[in-house]
Amino acid sequence: MTRTTHGQMAPQLRQRILQKKTEKQDCYERYIMEEADRNQYLAVKQACDAEIEAAEKKIAELSKEMAMQTEVDDEQLKELENISLFAREPALTKEMVEAMIKEVRIYRDDRYEIKWKFKNVFDEVACP
Numbered sequence: 001m002t003r004t005t006h007g008q009m010a011p012q013l014r015q016r017i018l019q020k021k022t023e024k025q026d027c028y029e030r031y032i033m034e035e036a037d038r039n040q041y042l043a044v045k046q047a048c049d050a051e052i053e054a055a056e057k058k059i060a061e062l063s064k065e066m067a068m069q070t071e072v073d074d075e076q077l078k079e080l081e082n083i084s085l086f087a088r089e090p091a092l093t094k095e096m097v098e099a100m101i102k103e104v105r106i107y108r109d110d111r112y113e114i115k116w117k118f119k120n121v122f123d124e125v126a127c128p
Contacts, residue, residue: 009058010062013058013059017055020048020051020052021048023044023048024045024049027040027044027045027048028041028045100116101117102116102117
């Protein structure tokens with residue numbers, strides 16, 4: 001689910017909670033006014049409480065997911081900022097190495113492997 005979807009669902013869920021609270025209150029008032037019996041009120045109350053609880057749980061889940069996504073977005077933004085700082089550098093500097101490279105492995109057969117501090121988007125691209 002995207003952040004936009006999360007952002008759209010939370011207000012809808014909050015609106016649903018308000019509707020269910022109002023429905024429960026209205027049913028209670030009908031019960032007090034003897035327009036509904038106790039069993040009718042308890043059935044409506046139980047159904048409303050269950051929906052309210054489910055909606056509140058979903059809001060908590062969405063909030064947690066959004067917080068996690070924000071952390072990921074912040075990390076990616078920081079990585080991009082670090083990379084963009086060095087975009088115009090004509091040669092590799094010590095600061096660039098410290099900011100972008102986690103580890104370099106050099107093998108006997110003249111191979112080398114660079115482990116970056118950031119996620120390499122090209123690793124995920126499938127070439128035909």
